Amino acid sequence: GENVEQHPSTLSVQEGDSAVIKCTYSDSASNYFPWYKQELGKRPQLIIDIRSNVGEKKDQRIAVTLNKTAKHFSLHITETQPEDSAVYFCAASISGSARQLTFGSGTQLTVLP
Amino acid sequence: GAVVSQHPSRVICKSGTSVKIECRSLDFQATTMFWYRQFPKQSLMLMATSNEGSKATYEQGVEKDKFLINHASLTLSTLTVTSAHPEDSSFYICSASPPNSPLHFGNGTRLTVT
Numbered sequence: 683g684e685n686v687e688q689h690p691s692t693l694s695v696q697e698g699d700s701a702v703i704k705c706t707y708s709d710s711a712s713n714y715f716p717w718y719k720q721e722l723g724k725r726p727q728l729i730i731d732i733r734s735n736v737g738e739k740k741d742q743r744i745a746v747t748l749n750k751t752a753k754h755f756s757l758h759i760t761e762t763q764p765e766d767s768a769v770y771f772c773a774a775s776i777s778g779s780a781r782q783l784t785f786g787s788g789t790q791l792t793v794l795p
Numbered sequence: 796g797a798v799v800s801q802h803p804s805r806v807i808c809k810s811g812t813s814v815k816i817e818c819r820s821l822d823f824q825a826t827t828m829f830w831y832r833q834f835p836k837q838s839l840m841l842m843a844t845s846n847e848g849s850k851a852t853y854e855q856g857v858e859k860d861k862f863l864i865n866h867a868s869l870t871l872s873t874l875t876v877t878s879a880h881p882e883d884s885s886f887y888i889c890s891a892s893p894p895n896s897p898l899h900f901g902n903g904t905r906l907t908v909t
Contacts, residue, residue, distance in 0.1 A: 725900040785838045
């Protein structure tokens, strides 16, 4: 089955700096890659996703890049703010839809004011 | 957007008792729902796929007789933790999505077994 690895497990940045979280996946058939943000004790919230037919997607301060050849994808957050502090999970799907997701281990992002 | 509602948000039960958790899709029909478990500071692990009108599909290592899943309608799936033990204490989250849409999660249920 699919295996998703995520790095780093913890990341601290100064407010205003950029944060990058990286994930790799094992199954070349995966074609959907969402990123979720989870605050303590709350549900994961989808923040951005990308499908394998594009290499990059951007939404304001958040961007995701995908390298299908290398089987890795990354989350980029620019101009970080304290409210960006949370756990971020990457995920991959082999079914072509959002349904059967395999999650990475998570990254605890702390934005220092 | 799609809304998934989960109840209860917190439950404390005694060892040996059973607990039922409900997951509802409020504004769409879901033939499939997913149940995840999340231990503290860990990732979400898929437990089972709930299929409306048929048996659930369980992931390897998940006991189907302990985690009973019922998906009797297109908007409701239930997870019953039977004969709960302290090691079952965890955060249980359901998820679902309309066709060709991103996955949305319920609020989660914090289960504590004493």
